[in-house]
Amino acid sequence: MKLPPLKALPVFEAVARLNSFSLAAEELAVSQSAVSHQIKQLETYLGEKLFLRSGRQLTLTEEGKQYLEPIGSALLQIERASEHMLGREESRLRLACFSSFAVRWLIPRLPDLQRARPQLDLALEMTMHNPQLSDRIADCFITIDTSSPAFSYELLYKERLFPVCSSDYWQRICRQLELDPQAQSEEGLAAAQLANFPLLSTQTIFNRQAGDWQAWYEVVAMSIPSSARIQHFSHMLLALEAARYHQGIVLTNDYMLSTLEDADDFVRLPCHHVITGDCFHFAWKTSRRREQGIQTLRRWLVAQAEADGLR
Structure with a gap:
């Protein structure tokens, strides 16, 4: 050798x-x-x-x-x-994941992980974009990139986007359009009617301006109405906060609304949804598949995703 x-x-x-x-x-x-x-x-x-x-x-x-x-x-x-x-296998793991997923879904659930698995010391590495799959970056990942043959993957969530707004703004919409605020059907609000209100757009979802709303309207074979007022944001976290403060309607996904403490701040509009094609996976290097810490975290993430209806 x-x-x-x-x-x-x-x-x-x-x-x-x-x-x-x-x-x-x-x-x-x-x-x-x-x-x-x-x-x-x-x-x-x-x-x-x-x-x-x-x-x-x-x-x-x-x-x-x-x-x-x-x-x-x-x-x-x-x-x-x-x-x-030596009998002292490291229990500290670095997990790299999208900042929106970390802030809105993972961090609020970490106290449960700490109670259930106190031996696991989890360090978060948050990224704006899909994290590079490399041991130099982290020990494991939450990613939409499953192209590396050196890694194993466990599905957590298939992303869909649907329109939401604040509770107060929903009341305003209902008054203006003369709708029943308690309407629950997905067909209760026509796509064209949303263009009467500011549409909050997240550029990073489809990597083009208003790409999220374009995809949403295409589901019903429409283009964004020319009269629509679109406000652009670089990140879904920012757009969701704008919606929280009654600035318009935003397209968001399931995990962004899974924080129990503020879920009541938002109303999901009775409209259709759009599948983005992004699938969130927990990823780990296959050569490290026997490490107890990685498998402990994998099982906990899968259980949490199933409990929340993400998978």
């Missing part, structure tokens, strides 16, 4: 993660010259530059980026395997 200089690998990982020779030296409790020597030795062995140095700026080369992913993952697995053999 031909291996690279093994002492250099943790040094390489630390420099790449901290983006600094001096910080890596401090973390590893060695001199900065020792760090430089180990990196030079590794680069000589590989015959490739791993870092670009320009004054005080340090960046990974393309070769360095490609090398970091498998090396970082391998070092982490060595650490986990050793801890397991």
Whole structure:
């Protein structure tokens, strides 16, 4: 078995993660010259530059980026395997997920997880976009990306969008359109009637302006009426807060309304819904499938999703 200089690998990982020779030296409790020597030795062995140095700026080369992913993952697995053999397997897990999912669904349920599984120490990494599936980012993920063959996936939720507004704003709609406020049928409010009120749009759902409302109207073979007033937001959390304060009608999903403390602030309008095609999965590296902490979290998430009717 031909291996690279093994002492250099943790040094390489630390420099790449901290983006600094001096910080890596401090973390590893060695001199900065020792760090430089180990990196030079590794680069000589590989015959490739791993870092670009320009004054005080340090960046990974393309070769360095490609090398970091498998090396970082391998070092982490060595650490986990050793801890397991020593009988002190790490119970701390990093979970990366969308900020909206974390804020509106996961965080309110964490006290239940802490009571049920006090040995599990969960650290959240929130992202605006789909998290990169990498051990360098987190130990497990809630993601809509299931393309990596190195990961296993468990379905939590198939997203659908439906219009909601504040309770007070619903009363205003009913007065203006002469509707029964207690109407529950999905056909109780015509799509064209919504255009009489401000439509709050989240750009990130379909990555285009008013894409959410375009998709919603297309379900009934309509375009957004030209008279519609659309207010744009970069994030569903912002649009939902605008709706809470009576600024119009927003398209949201099931998990955004699952916080019991404020669910009564909103009314789901008696209209149709639209399936976005996004499916939220819990993802973990298949090579780590036997880790107790990951499987404990997986089972708890699935149970919570089933209890809330998400799956």
